[in-house]
Amino acid sequence: MQFRDRIVATLPDLRRFAGALIAPGHVQSCGLVDDLVARAAASVLRERHESGTAVRLALYSAVIRLSQNRDSRQPAGMATLPPPGSFADGLLSLQIQHRAALLLVSLEQFSYEDAAVVLGVSRTFLVAKLSTARQMLARRLEASNERPATHLRLVK
Amino acid sequence: MNQVRVGVSDIELCAYLDSELPADRRADIEASLARHPESRAKLDAWRRQGHQLRATFGRIAQEPLPRQLTASLVEPVKISFVPQAAPKSTPLPQPTLRAAEPALRAPGATPRNVWRNVGLALLGFSAVAGIAASGLLRTIHSPSEPQALLAATSVPGFGLTRHAAEAHAAFAPQGGRWLDVRSADAAVLTTFAVQAGLDARLPAPPAGLRLLGLRMTPGDGGLAGLALFESDKSGPVSLYVTRAPRGAVPGIVLRETSSLTIATFTLDGTAYALTGAASRDQMVDWASALRMSLLQPRSLRGS
Incomplete structure (x- = not known):
């Protein structure tokens, strides 16, 4: 398989990851996510990783690196903010490193070893981040379930 | 004291959930989970998170790739x-002030070519200086200076x-x-x-x-x-x-x-x-x- 084909083969999964990482309010991919994915792919294309596995890890790594340039707890650009108390809102409340660790392992099914490589941290550090992310998300979702629902209505 | 931490640590619970523990350690954790319902509840909550993540974002991977991306x-x-x-x-442009600026040199340009460029730049500079001496310098320093320079080099x-x-x-x-x-x-x-x-x-x-x-x-x-x-x-x-x-x-x-x-x-x-x-x-x-x-x-x- 050509180098470029290996990148293209990873793009569907990469868009899913990038969407959950920077625009969790969207259940479909948006232009901002595609922009991020394209920049990550172009970046990896320049670096020319040779092994197939390395290409996949490098693509995810590039998406995280490029995402960190923006405020980690703000959705990308014009991305829709998720409803308060929703699962996506809980996800967005996590710091980007925690969010990325959780998504790599729980959504993308990466092994701890590969996820640690993508994030550029040790395995121990990865598991610590993953554990923190899961606890914080669970706490956040629990709190939103306990909070009485607020119904907004338009008052003329 | 939180019983969960006494029973199964969060780190171990994570590794158990993600199948990253060796078989003998998994058996220990399973025995411990049976004794600590709080740990079991936490494990279930984390498992639900994974299901929810895949259910929420899974369909993005099924979307056709946008044409512009591919x-x-x-x-x-x-x-x-x-x-x-x-x-x-590249033929040299008519000598101007801009030619005296740090040059865009050809790949592998020889020092001789560089000196030729510098020489022509100095020639251009002399020409401009001559114009200035004859009282026309005001046009060079007028607000249209960049346009004039560009026109000369186009x-x-x-x-x-x-x-x-x-x-x-x-x-x-x-x-x-x-x-x-x-x-x-x-x-x-x-x-x-x-x-x-x-x-x-x-x-x-x-x-x-x-x-x-x-x-x-x-x-x-x-x-x-x-x-x-x-x-x-x-x-x-x-x-x-x-x-x-x-x-x-x-x-x-x-x-x-x-x-x-x-x-x-x-x-x-x-x-x-x-x-x-x-x-x-x-x-x-x-x-x-x-x-x-x-x-x-x-x-x-x-x-």
Whole structure:
């Protein structure tokens, strides 16, 4: 398989990851996510990783690196903010490193070893981040379930 | 004391959930989970998180890839780094003040050629000095100075890269002073550019760049546009837009002068040259984003 084909083969999964990482309010991919994915792919294309596995890890790594340039707890650009108390809102409340660790392992099914490589941290550090992310998300979702629902209505 | 921590640590619970524990340790954890319902509840909550993540975002991976995303990769993207670059055979322009500035030298230019350039530059400088002595210097220092310099150097075959570098050096440091249209809206600038006779689209600014406006300048193939951006970290950045020359190389081509990086690409018969003092990687990222923006349908770009 050509180098470029290996990148293209990873793009569907990469868009899913990038969407959950920077625009969790969207259940479909948006232009901002595609922009991020394209920049990550172009970046990896320049670096020319040779092994197939390395290409996949490098693509995810590039998406995280490029995402960190923006405020980690703000959705990308014009991305829709998720409803308060929703699962996506809980996800967005996590710091980007925690969010990325959780998504790599729980959504993308990466092994701890590969996820640690993508994030550029040790395995121990990865598991610590993953554990923190899961606890914080669970706490956040629990709190939103306990909070009485607020119904907004338009008052003329 | 929290019983959960006494029973199974969060770290071990994570590793158990993600099947990252050896078999003997898994058996220990399972025995411990039977004794600690709190740990079991936490494990179930974390498991539900995983299910919810996959249910919420899983469908994104099933969507067909957008054409512009695959197009940006399937098309060959050639990136060449040519330090101090300019075509060897490029004819020198009429000597001007600008020729005395740090030159865009041909790859592998010999010292002899460099000295020839310097000599011609000095000759040009002498000519300008002579004009100044005869009382005409005021025209050189008038607000139309950059335009005059560009007009003097706009000879056919001068090269997109060199034109872009010249236009950047002339207009970018002045910020919005020389702009024909001040607008942060690429659609507005495109309308103006088309009305002015430049049949080209202008891309939406990528992240990290703010669009200031547009300046029209003379170019090789007639009219050229210079969109000016500002960035927080890398100073002014400009996008030179003109009709694409014949035989343009597909993909992004990168060139550098001693202080500027120029990323050029061609799309739909129009050549674009992004010039700035940012790093090579940053310039290619911006050029890729601009190119992506042009590949997107007009409705997505708001134009």
